Amino acid sequence: MEVSHALSVDGRPVAQAVDEASIERLVRHFYSRVQRDAELGPIFAVAIPGDWEPHLRTMIDFWSSVMLKSGRFNGRPVATHRALVGVTSKHFDTWLRLFDASARAVYPAEVAEQFVDRAGRIADSLQRAMFPPAGPRPANHVIGDGS
Numbered sequence: 001m002e003v004s005h006a007l008s009v010d011g012r013p014v015a016q017a018v019d020e021a022s023i024e025r026l027v028r029h030f031y032s033r034v035q036r037d038a039e040l041g042p043i044f045a046v047a048i049p050g051d052w053e054p055h056l057r058t059m060i061d062f063w064s065s066v067m068l069k070s071g072r073f074n075g076r077p078v079a080t081h082r083a084l085v086g087v088t089s090k091h092f093d094t095w096l097r098l099f100d101a102s103a104r105a106v107y108p109a110e111v112a113e114q115f116v117d118r119a120g121r122i123a124d125s126l127q128r129a130m131f132p133p134a135g136p137r138p139a140n141h142v143i144g145d146g147s
């Protein structure tokens, strides 16, 4: 058996199961579910009204960069997601649920968990950027501050 060079994600080895072909299968499986999903489908249909192929290629490059360190992705996800209309944290829950199911359909459980772990952390940071918590109120709105 061929010995792989030691790629790892946060110190854990990425199984040889992760290669460009399986990443492409994951991306295509996941977005075919997204397109048919009652909550996510309409949001994506507005954002991607025509050919899905460029988005799928971008997402293959993204996951290849994240998991295989290929460096092919050079987009701006925060700006892209901030521009989306009508997205809530409930949509992120659905996104992650579908992604988990797709990852498990393509990979053994321990590899799927590495994808889902990464996706979850990126989803958290996207949500912090998209839905910033309400900041402290300006001082002149504070009631009973004694001034």
Ligand code: HEM
Pocket: 040, 043, 044, 047, 048, 054, 055, 058, 059, 062, 074, 075, 076, 077, 080, 081, 084, 087, 091, 092, 095, 118, 119, 120, 122, 123, 126
């Ligand atoms: C409810 C959740 C989400 C929605 C509705 C959503 C939707 C979208 C849409 C509409 C685009 C633009 C597609 C295009 O114009 O071609 C996009 C791009 C992208 N999404 Fe998401 N997304 C979600 C969650 C996520 C998560 C959790 C990740 C990462 C794990 C992610 C990664 C990306 C990346 C990398 C791009 C490409 C950005 C770029 O090219 O600059 N998305 N997303």
